[in-house]
Amino acid sequence: MPRRLIKLLGLDRSVALAGVGRGLGMVLGPIGSVVVVWTLSAQEQGLYYLFLSLVSLKAFFDLGASASIAQMTPHLCKANGDGTEGPDSSFIHVAVSWMNKVALGFGLFCGVFGIGYLYWSGQASVATQAMWLATVCTTALTGSQEGRLQVVYGSGRVDAISKLRFSSLLVQYPVQWVLLLSGASLFSFSASALAVYIFQRMTLRRKFPALWPSGDFSGVRAKELKTELGFLIRRASLTYISGVLVSQVQQPIVFKTLGPEQSAKLGLSGMIGSTLIGLSSLWCLTMFPRFARKVAEGAIQDAYRDFRMTFLRTVAVATGGFAAALVAISFLHYIPRFSERLMSIPQVLPLFAALWLGNIALSMTYWPRSFKVEPFAMVACSQMIVSPLAVWFFSRWLGLTGVGWGNLCSWIVGVFGIALVTRRFIPSFDRRPKVSALDIT
Template sequence: MALNNRFLSFLKEKIGMDKSIAYSSGSRIINACAGIITIIFIAHFFSGEEQGLYYTFGSIVALQVFFELGLTNILTQFVAHENAHIEWENNRIISGDSKHLSRLSHLFRFTLKWYAIIAAAFLVLILCGGFWFFTEYSHNIKTSSWLYPWILVTTATAANLFMAPFYSILSGVDKIKETSKITFYQQLGMPLAVWLSIICGGNLYAVGIGYWCSFFIGITCLRYSKLWRVLYEVKKAPIAEKINYRSEIFPFQWRIALSWASGYFVFQLFNPVLFATAGATVAGQMGMTLSAVNGVASLSASWISTKVPLFSKLIALKEYLQLDAIFKQTIIQLGILCTLMLGVFWTAVAILEYYQIPLSSRFLTLIPLLFLEVAILANQYANCWAVYLRCHKQEPLLANSLLGALSCGLSTVFLAKYVGVTAMVAGYCILRIIFMFWNYLVYRRKRIEWHTSEQSL
């Protein structure tokens, strides 16, 4: 028992792993391990073209960022700022300013309507847009092999999109451990559904089946747990004062929306562009490689993402010294972890190539992989500084995001079409390093500006 306690103390003090991170990173560890197994399944059961379709499906449905317009990301911050003035006990509100209770309830009701509309719009537009894209650029692939799987994927993604605000609201009211636990279960069930589907010959249907499995796990965990009571407590509060969307949310959201929409051109454009210019097989190599390195990035990102409610609360209470101390420790831990894991993955691919194991042909080669990993690490640091700034309900990185999207988008399309994959990834790496330093300069300037002005009042 003493040894166990010392180990838990080490996890908490040395690497910053609390219960929220444990569940969040636990789900990401499962996701990473599941991703490795999925890669093996895809390499064994899928052709190169099917692999390209599999990963391009994911890149196209990622267009959902153009529909949610950044609200999912900022909702937790807005809820946390209101929740800082509310007291909870046993999943019930026991006290709180009526103004903040009212605003919290109104925010919840507003977002439910918002997401019902955008989920329907997403389904119609992306379903039709994807049909055009795959018809135009997959002449050598039978329509029947991708059409029905595509319908299954888009309907499942729309359903999960509608569920997004529930998790954001709960995270904002200090239920991040519980929502991370749901994510843990989803990441456990989703790959099992995918593998079973592939074994049974479902192949591309496995993508949509996995998404639907995630949806049903999520809604079941919400409905048959105490979290449903929390949502009811938020919703039932009488509305005397409303949040003014136009004057409070929109001035922040439109910047976040542009920033997140810009992120599509930075993080998701590779697969569709390569699918159209180099073919499904090359797109599949990029997709499988991105799946692996993004799994690493997702795991390390849990160190910062689980701190959003805490950062927002400390900012609302103007506890800036504590905020900066926690942030500094978090970014150091995240950077070390991400670097080590990316190094392990590069070494693993190098071993596969050295011994000429067939699985190596499903990934990018070592040089473009190295460029991609450096870019991923740069993105991790840039994201940490962005999270810190956005927890202040401000978005000072809009110009950075727009120029980053424009430059990365143009670079990706031009280099992929006229030079090749290695040049495309190298260009991406150079640009991400440049914009990482820009993020840092904005973070350093705004941190001093905002905190100094607040303390002088």
């Protein structure tokens, strides 16, 4: 029975390695939550989740860029002399340059914006401002690394990236916990992020020296790649902004309207739900380079069969994660201090339903993106309007429960639009899209 279930769910090596990393995060994450609860005051914990929400604005800058690099890489891979496959040095140079610019833009904008928001919220102490700037700087550094990570991922070396992210957790959490227990407060999170950045850079430099190309990249090839990647990034950035708003906009709203304590409840409960339900994203995430590679080679029917089976497995795992999240919330309510820092079951039901629906909708997007296009910009714009308005309205009306209902309404709109777009890319409808992102208007 276990073997049949493993085969049915498609638990191959890539999914297992990625799952081990997520599993380690699921083990270390709750331990970290205990450390946070016992070392930080309710006020500091509210600031912690606020910082997490504000630095998630990084997605406005780099998620579109990193995803676009991952989308283009499988279409540019070719055999190297050492028996591996990967894109040429011109594309690597262009990709890394893009991510460096994105990281710099994020650091400058978010640093100033965060200081202004903290002043507006009455958090004007020097210590709070310093902790925020440290958080922004280390987040920008880790973001600049994503260009090289996505090149490796898009080249089909998913296992290498999974192992690196797994090892990074073993660096991040011990550093974070030691500093928290030493009284470093929120500085512990920026210090652990810096440690991860240094570790990842050293590992990539040792294992993938080709990620640091040298030479003249001012030729026609580099300019063409820069133009194509830039076009794809602009469209992808619009799409990923909606994901930030849907998943993160509730924290600043709740912090301002309902206070730090309610913000802490939302942050901890949402982390539990997103961790367990989000496990389903591993299936499409690990299979995407395979889909895209087959599409680039013209084997579209074969690629779609793989995607369809992967999507069905994603739905099954997300449903199991939904149930597990409810059980986890119920159990944690019996643990001292957690009961006063968690939302109740009626409060989390609409929130977890929104997380479930969001994971299903985002899994659909992997198929059209296999064609090196980003067709979800209009859907994203619709969600950017619906999300903040719905969360604000329902939270004012229903309190903390309303945050989940606002997100659920937003994702109902999102899943409808995503399904309509994805339908056009299904081979049975005989509407095969063009491969080049520049051909999409």
